[in-house]
Amino acid sequence: MHRRLSLLSACLCLLFVPLAVYAQKNPIALTGTLVMPQEVIPQGTVLIQNGRILASGADVKLPAGTKVVRTEGIIAPGLIDLHNHLTWNIFPRWKPVQEFGSRYDWQQKPAYSVLMAVPHNALVKQGLECEMERYAEVKAISEGETSVTGSLPSPCVKGLARTLDYDPELQGSFGKIIYNVFPFQMSEQELADVTAALSAQPRGALLIHVAEGAPNDASAAREFMQLRGRGLLRPGVSLIHGVALKPANFAEMAKQGVGFIWSPRSNIELYGDTANVAAARAAGVRMALAPDWSPTGSDGLLGELNYASVWNQGQSPAPFTERDLVLMATSNAAELAGLSGQIGSLAPDHAADLLVVRKEGQDAYWTLTHSTPQDLQLVLIGGDPLYGDPVLLQQVTGNQGERLKVCGTSKAVVVDGKPFAETEKTLDHALHQFGRHLAPLSECGN
Ligand SMILES: [Zn+2]
Structure with a gap:
C-alpha cells in the first residue's frame, strides 16, 4: 500500500x-x-x-x-483483484457438505461458525489483524496480484500490495473506492457518502455484493430491485456475485453503466452454479474477474483465471476468449475501479x-x-x-x-x-x- x-x-x-x-x-x-x-x-x-x-x-x-x-x-x-476478504485467507479450503440458497444461509450454519467465524474474530480480538492482512497480501502477490480490495478499514501493512480501498498514491487525484459487503445494512449516512463519492469529480467507485445466491434464489434476486430503489444503478457502481441476476437485469446494468465482477469458483462451490455471464456479455456489461476469498474461491487471480478458462471451455458457445479473461483481470478491472x-x-x-x-x-x-x-x-x-x-x-x-x-x-x-x-x-x-x-x-x- x-x-x-x-x-x-x-x-x-x-x-x-x-x-x-x-x-x-x-x-x-x-x-x-x-x-x-x-x-x-x-x-x-x-x-x-x-x-x-x-x-x-x-x-x-x-x-x-x-x-x-x-x-x-x-x-x-x-492483476487487479476487486473482490476479496483478505483476512479470511488464512484459512484452508472450506468444503461445505451442501450447496446453499444464498449467503444468508451459510453464514448461519454452525460449521461456518466453528471453522471460520469464531477463530477469525478471536484472532482479530487478539490484535492479530495486521498479521492476517500481511499474510494475505503476500498470498495475493504470490498469485500475480498487484492491487487488492477488501482490506482492513485502516492501513497497517507497509510496502506490499496496492490496497485500493485507500491507496495514498492513487487516491489523491482519483475518486474514492467504496467496498461494501452488506448493502442493505447501509445507513442513511453511508448512502449519502456513497452518493457523494459517485457524484464527485473525479468519480469514485462502489463495489457491492448483490444477488449472491443460487440462480433461482428469490431473496437474492430481489436485492437488485432494492438496489435500484436506493438509486444505486448508476455509473461507478459494480455488482459482485450476481448469480441470481436475470438477462433483463444485465441489460439494465449495461444501459445504466453499471459494471460486474465475476467470481465463478466461489459461486459454484457455495451455490452450485455461477452468474449468467453469457447474458452479461451479450448485453455489453463491462466485466472484471476476481477470486472472492480462498476458503471457497481461488487462492488468488492466477488461480481464478485458470478456473474461469476451464469453465469457459465447457460452455457452448464459450462466452470469452483467453484475451477477454486476461483483460477482465487487468484493464477492465482498472476501469471499474475508476483507475484507467x-x-x-x-x-x-x-x-x-x-x-x-x-x-x-x-x-x-x-x-x-x-x-x-x-x-x-x-x-x-x-x-x-x-x-x-x-x-x-x-x-x-x-x-x-x-x-x-x-x-x-x-x-x-x-x-x-x-x-x-x-x-x-x-x-x-x-x-x-x-x-x-x-x-x-x-x-x-x-
Ligand atoms: Zn465476497
Missing part, C-alpha cells in the same frame, strides 16, 4: 534501503514478450523509473545507466505494477490463463521488485529476498520489517487454539 519505506522502517531494516533507493533513481528495463492493451509484442522492452512505466514497446531507447534484465518470459500488467490510465496496462505513464510468467506455448493470453504460482517469475509493484524467482529477483534488485517454498518451487519475497516466516508462525500458533492451522500460500491445484 505504501510504496516507499517509512523513515522508521528504513532505520529498522537497513537491508532494504538500497533496494528502495535503486528503484527510485536508476531506470530498469525488462525484456520479454509484452502483453500490451491492443497487441502482444514478442520481443519488447518495458522501461521503468520512479515507480512508473516510462516507455514500452518493440523499440525502446534506453537512457544511460539503465539496468537491463532479460526475463525470457511473458510480461503482463499486474493509472494501473492495469503496460502503456507509458501507468504505475509500474507488473508480473512476469514463464513462457509456454505460442499464445501469451493462453499462457496467462494457464499459469500457476510456480510459473510466476517476478512481481513489481510501483516499480519495487517484491516477489519472484530468487535468481531473477536478485538480478533486478541485487538481493534475493526471503526464501519461500510454493508448491515445491523456490520463490522469494521482499518484505519490510520482520521476516514473513514470523507472521506465518504467529498465525499458525494462534489458529492451533481452535484446532486449525494456517493455509499454505497455494493449495497447488487441490
Whole structure:
C-alpha cells in the first residue's frame, strides 16, 4: 500500500534501503514478450523509473545507466483483484457438505461458525489483524496480484500490495473506492457518502455484493430491485456475485453503466452454479474477474483465471476468449475501479505494477490463463521488485529476498520489517487454539 519505506522502517531494516533507493533513481528495463492493451509484442522492452512505466514497446531507447534484465518470459500488467476478504485467507479450503440458497444461509450454519467465524474474530480480538492482512497480501502477490480490495478499514501493512480501498498514491487525484459487503445494512449516512463519492469529480467507485445466491434464489434476486430503489444503478457502481441476476437485469446494468465482477469458483462451490455471464456479455456489461476469498474461491487471480478458462471451455458457445479473461483481470478491472490510465496496462505513464510468467506455448493470453504460482517469475509493484524467482529477483534488485517454498518451487519475497516466516508462525500458533492451522500460500491445484 505504501510504496516507499517509512523513515522508521528504513532505520529498522537497513537491508532494504538500497533496494528502495535503486528503484527510485536508476531506470530498469525488462525484456520479454509484452502483453500490451491492443497487441502482444514478442520481443519488447518495458522501461521503468520512479515507480512508473516510462516507455514500452518493440523499440525502446534506453537512457544511460539503465539496468537491463532479460526475463525470457511473458510480461503482463499486474492483476487487479476487486473482490476479496483478505483476512479470511488464512484459512484452508472450506468444503461445505451442501450447496446453499444464498449467503444468508451459510453464514448461519454452525460449521461456518466453528471453522471460520469464531477463530477469525478471536484472532482479530487478539490484535492479530495486521498479521492476517500481511499474510494475505503476500498470498495475493504470490498469485500475480498487484492491487487488492477488501482490506482492513485502516492501513497497517507497509510496502506490499496496492490496497485500493485507500491507496495514498492513487487516491489523491482519483475518486474514492467504496467496498461494501452488506448493502442493505447501509445507513442513511453511508448512502449519502456513497452518493457523494459517485457524484464527485473525479468519480469514485462502489463495489457491492448483490444477488449472491443460487440462480433461482428469490431473496437474492430481489436485492437488485432494492438496489435500484436506493438509486444505486448508476455509473461507478459494480455488482459482485450476481448469480441470481436475470438477462433483463444485465441489460439494465449495461444501459445504466453499471459494471460486474465475476467470481465463478466461489459461486459454484457455495451455490452450485455461477452468474449468467453469457447474458452479461451479450448485453455489453463491462466485466472484471476476481477470486472472492480462498476458503471457497481461488487462492488468488492466477488461480481464478485458470478456473474461469476451464469453465469457459465447457460452455457452448464459450462466452470469452483467453484475451477477454486476461483483460477482465487487468484493464477492465482498472476501469471499474475508476483507475484507467493509472494501473492495469503496460502503456507509458501507468504505475509500474507488473508480473512476469514463464513462457509456454505460442499464445501469451493462453499462457496467462494457464499459469500457476510456480510459473510466476517476478512481481513489481510501483516499480519495487517484491516477489519472484530468487535468481531473477536478485538480478533486478541485487538481493534475493526471503526464501519461500510454493508448491515445491523456490520463490522469494521482499518484505519490510520482520521476516514473513514470523507472521506465518504467529498465525499458525494462534489458529492451533481452535484446532486449525494456517493455509499454505497455494493449495497447488487441490
Ligand atoms: Zn465476497
